[in-house]
Amino acid sequence: MYKIVNKKQLNPTVTMMDIYAPLVAQKALAGQFIILRVDEDGERIPLTVAGCDKQNGTVKIIFQIVGGTTIRLNAKEQGEYISDFVGPLGRPTKTDGIKKACIVGGGVGCAIALPVAARLKELGCEVHSIIGFRNKDLVILEEEFSACSDRLTIMTDDGSYGRQGVVTAPLKEAIESGENYDEVIAIGPLVMMKFVVATTKPYNVPTTVSMNPIMIDGTGMCGGCRLTVGGKMKFACVDGPDFDGFEVDFDEAMQRASMYADFERAEREASCNLFKKEAQ
Amino acid sequence: MAVQPKKNAMPVQEPAVRARNFKEVALGYSAEIAVAEAGRCLNCKNRPCVEGCPVNIAIPDFISRIKAGDFEGAYDMISQSSSFPAVCGRVCPQETQCEGKCTLGIKFEPVGIGRLERFVADYHNAHFKGEVKSPSPNGKKVAVIGSGPSGLTCAGDLAKRGYKVTVFEALHLAGGVLVYGIPEFRLPKNIVKKEIETLGKYGVDIQTNVVVGKTLTVDELFEQGYEAVYIGSGAGLPRFMGIPGESLKGVYSANEFLTRSNLMKAYSPDCRTPIMHARNVAVVGGGNVAMDAARTALRLGAENVYIVYRRSMEELPARKEEVEHAEEEGIKFEILRNPVEIIGYNNPEDRRDVKNGFVTGIKVRKCELGEPDEKGRRRPVEIAGSEYVIDVDCVIMAIGTSPNPLIKSTTEGLDVNSHGGIIADEKTGATSKAGVFAGGDAVTGAATVILAMGAGKVAAKAIDEYISSKQTNY
Structure with a gap:
C-alpha cells in the first residue's frame, strides 16, 4: 500500500498528490512515468511523474479527472492509501546538448512539462515556456513555470487569462523572430502535439513529443501502447514515452486512443450516477 | 490380466x-x-x-x-x-x-x-492439514527476478536449502504467466495462489511492484547483500507480423487480450477493465497461447472464433488436449492460411464516424506444405492469388514474443544473443556476469511452463554450489 502524504486541488478537474514511494522517488527522472492502481480490482493507469522528493521519498503526480479510475483516485484523501504504485517506467527526457529549449504544455500535460522545464533550467539551459489552457479557471502551475522559465507565455482558448489563442501561435512567432531553439518539447493532448510538430517541421526545429497511449503493464509485455514512429512499430512503455515528433503517426495514435471511448463514457456516467446517489 | x-x-x-x-x-x-x-x-x-x-x-x-x-x-x-x-x-x-x-x-x-x-x-x-517444515536458515540472501514458474521454482528450491529468498515482481500480483496468461478455465487462480502461499511458508518473500532494470538494478541487488541473482523475467514484447492494419482498433496481442481478461479480470462482469466483446474473432497462431486467447474470446461471447494457422493440424504446437477441447467448443480452424492484411472500417465521407478505424476483416492467403525447415517442420508455401477475407471485428496476434530489453539494458556485463535472449549455460543457468543466473523464457524465448520450471530448478542447484564454493574459498 502506498500512502497519499499530500493532496491539493489545482483546479476543478485537476488534482495533485504526493505519494510515498521511496524506491521510485530515488530513481525517477523528468519524462518517466509510473503505473498505479487505486484499489484491489482496479485498473492500472499510467501517469507521468510530475516531480519527486528524494529526501522524503515521495513522488508527485498530477492528474485530470476523466474516467472511473481518476474519479476513484480523486476520492482518496490525504493520509489514505492506494494499492499499487510502480516505476519509474519509460526513458527519461533527453536533455544532452540542449542549450536553449521551448517547452510547450497543454492542459494537464503542463504537469509533465514542468519537471522537464525545471530539469533543463537546472542544467543551465535557456528555457522558454508556452502553456495553454481552455480558460482562466483551468490554469495550473503558473508560479512553478515562472520559477524555471526565462520567458513564460500563457495562452487561453477564450482569452480569459494571458493571451487568447492556441500555443502554436507564440511558438511560430518565436521561431520566426529568430529564436534558435535546439529543441522544442511538447507535452499535451495528441492534437496539440500534432500541431506543434506541424509548426516546427517547416523550420526543421527538432521536436520531442511525450506520448501517453493506452497501457497495461508498462514494462514491455502487453503491446497495447504500440505506436508507429518513422514507419516502425514502437512501444511507448519501453521505447518512449518521448519520441521524435517528426516521425510519430499522430492520426493513428489518435484513432487508437479512442478504442474504449464508449466504455469510458459509460464508466464516467456510472460513476457520476453513483456520486449523485451518495449525495442524495 | x-x-x-x-x-x-x-x-x-x-x-x-x-x-x-x-x-x-x-x-x-x-x-x-x-x-x-x-x-x-x-x-x-x-x-x-x-x-x-x-x-x-x-x-x-x-x-x-x-x-x-x-x-x-x-x-x-x-x-x-x-x-x-x-x-x-x-x-x-x-x-x-x-x-x-x-x-x-x-x-x-x-x-x-x-x-x-x-x-x-x-x-x-x-x-493436508499439517505444517510445512521451515528449513533452518543459512544466513545467505538470493534475489529472484520475476515470480513466474521459473522464478518461483528457483525461489522454492533455494528456500528449502535454507536461503533467504526475495522475489521481485513487476506486476501487482505474483505468478507471472500463471496469472496473467493462462486462463481460469485451464488453471484456476486459487490453485496458483495456494502454491504461492506454500512458498511463503518456506520463507520466500515476494515484493510486487518492483521492476528490476528500472526500480532497482541487478548491481544494486548485489550492493544490498544478495549473493546471487536469478533472472526469470519471462518473455517480453509481443511480436506482430508487420502486415498492414495491425494498429487498427480491435487488434490485440495475445498478451494484452489475456492480461486484460485474466490478471485484470475483465472476464468478470463486475470488473471495470475494458475488453472488446467481439462477435467474430480471428486468432493468429497455433500454440497454447493462441488456444487460450481463442477460448477466452468464445467465453466472452463471440459467435465465431477462428484459429488462423499457416501450417496444418499436424504441426499445431499447442498441447493436444487444448486443441481437442477447442474443437469440441466450436473453435473453427482455418489452417494453412497466412494473414496478409487486416482490414478496417473507413468512411471517407465522415471522418468522425465512430466506426472508423475498427477492424472489419482479415485477409488471408492459402498455403500448402513444402520442404521441412531446419527444425524438421514442413514449411508453409503461399499459393499466389488465393486470398480471401474472413469477416471479423477482432484480431488477436498470438505469434510469440521477443525478449524484454529492460534488464539487459541496465546490467553491464550481461551478454545476450542475436535475438536479445540472455545467454545462459544450459546445465547451470550461469550467465556472462558473475553471480547472475538466468532461465525460462528470458533465455529461451517463449516456451512452456515446465521448461521454465526445469531451468529454475537447475539454477537453484547451481546457485547453491556457487555460493557454497565462494565460502570455502575464504
Whole structure:
C-alpha cells in the first residue's frame, strides 16, 4: 500500500498528490512515468511523474479527472492509501546538448512539462515556456513555470487569462523572430502535439513529443501502447514515452486512443450516477 | 490380466456449457478413477517417463503409491522434484514429455500421468492439514527476478536449502504467466495462489511492484547483500507480423487480450477493465497461447472464433488436449492460411464516424506444405492469388514474443544473443556476469511452463554450489 502524504486541488478537474514511494522517488527522472492502481480490482493507469522528493521519498503526480479510475483516485484523501504504485517506467527526457529549449504544455500535460522545464533550467539551459489552457479557471502551475522559465507565455482558448489563442501561435512567432531553439518539447493532448510538430517541421526545429497511449503493464509485455514512429512499430512503455515528433503517426495514435471511448463514457456516467446517489 | 487399452476418461464440463463460462474445463479424477488409472502402469524397468520429464519426477514410484491408496505418499514423492504439481498436472504438454515416452504408449494409450499428478496435488491441497517444515536458515540472501514458474521454482528450491529468498515482481500480483496468461478455465487462480502461499511458508518473500532494470538494478541487488541473482523475467514484447492494419482498433496481442481478461479480470462482469466483446474473432497462431486467447474470446461471447494457422493440424504446437477441447467448443480452424492484411472500417465521407478505424476483416492467403525447415517442420508455401477475407471485428496476434530489453539494458556485463535472449549455460543457468543466473523464457524465448520450471530448478542447484564454493574459498 502506498500512502497519499499530500493532496491539493489545482483546479476543478485537476488534482495533485504526493505519494510515498521511496524506491521510485530515488530513481525517477523528468519524462518517466509510473503505473498505479487505486484499489484491489482496479485498473492500472499510467501517469507521468510530475516531480519527486528524494529526501522524503515521495513522488508527485498530477492528474485530470476523466474516467472511473481518476474519479476513484480523486476520492482518496490525504493520509489514505492506494494499492499499487510502480516505476519509474519509460526513458527519461533527453536533455544532452540542449542549450536553449521551448517547452510547450497543454492542459494537464503542463504537469509533465514542468519537471522537464525545471530539469533543463537546472542544467543551465535557456528555457522558454508556452502553456495553454481552455480558460482562466483551468490554469495550473503558473508560479512553478515562472520559477524555471526565462520567458513564460500563457495562452487561453477564450482569452480569459494571458493571451487568447492556441500555443502554436507564440511558438511560430518565436521561431520566426529568430529564436534558435535546439529543441522544442511538447507535452499535451495528441492534437496539440500534432500541431506543434506541424509548426516546427517547416523550420526543421527538432521536436520531442511525450506520448501517453493506452497501457497495461508498462514494462514491455502487453503491446497495447504500440505506436508507429518513422514507419516502425514502437512501444511507448519501453521505447518512449518521448519520441521524435517528426516521425510519430499522430492520426493513428489518435484513432487508437479512442478504442474504449464508449466504455469510458459509460464508466464516467456510472460513476457520476453513483456520486449523485451518495449525495442524495 | 489384460491391460485397459485407453486412459480413463477425464470428467469434463460439457462443451456447450463450458464454452460460455470461465470455470475449469477438466474436473479431475476421483480417487477411484485415479487408482484404476494407476493400475495401468506397467512399472517397467527402463522408466522412460522419468527421462521425458524436464524435472525428472520419479513417476513410477508416485504412481505405485496411488495404486496402494497412499495419496499423501505420492505427493511427497512428486514434491521432491516439482514445486507445483497442481500446476504442471494441468498445463504440461505430457504427450511430448512423460506420456510420450511411456512404454504402454507403444501399443496402447499411455498412462494418464498428467491427470494422476493433478489428482495427487489436488488431493493434497484439499486434505493436508499439517505444517510445512521451515528449513533452518543459512544466513545467505538470493534475489529472484520475476515470480513466474521459473522464478518461483528457483525461489522454492533455494528456500528449502535454507536461503533467504526475495522475489521481485513487476506486476501487482505474483505468478507471472500463471496469472496473467493462462486462463481460469485451464488453471484456476486459487490453485496458483495456494502454491504461492506454500512458498511463503518456506520463507520466500515476494515484493510486487518492483521492476528490476528500472526500480532497482541487478548491481544494486548485489550492493544490498544478495549473493546471487536469478533472472526469470519471462518473455517480453509481443511480436506482430508487420502486415498492414495491425494498429487498427480491435487488434490485440495475445498478451494484452489475456492480461486484460485474466490478471485484470475483465472476464468478470463486475470488473471495470475494458475488453472488446467481439462477435467474430480471428486468432493468429497455433500454440497454447493462441488456444487460450481463442477460448477466452468464445467465453466472452463471440459467435465465431477462428484459429488462423499457416501450417496444418499436424504441426499445431499447442498441447493436444487444448486443441481437442477447442474443437469440441466450436473453435473453427482455418489452417494453412497466412494473414496478409487486416482490414478496417473507413468512411471517407465522415471522418468522425465512430466506426472508423475498427477492424472489419482479415485477409488471408492459402498455403500448402513444402520442404521441412531446419527444425524438421514442413514449411508453409503461399499459393499466389488465393486470398480471401474472413469477416471479423477482432484480431488477436498470438505469434510469440521477443525478449524484454529492460534488464539487459541496465546490467553491464550481461551478454545476450542475436535475438536479445540472455545467454545462459544450459546445465547451470550461469550467465556472462558473475553471480547472475538466468532461465525460462528470458533465455529461451517463449516456451512452456515446465521448461521454465526445469531451468529454475537447475539454477537453484547451481546457485547453491556457487555460493557454497565462494565460502570455502575464504
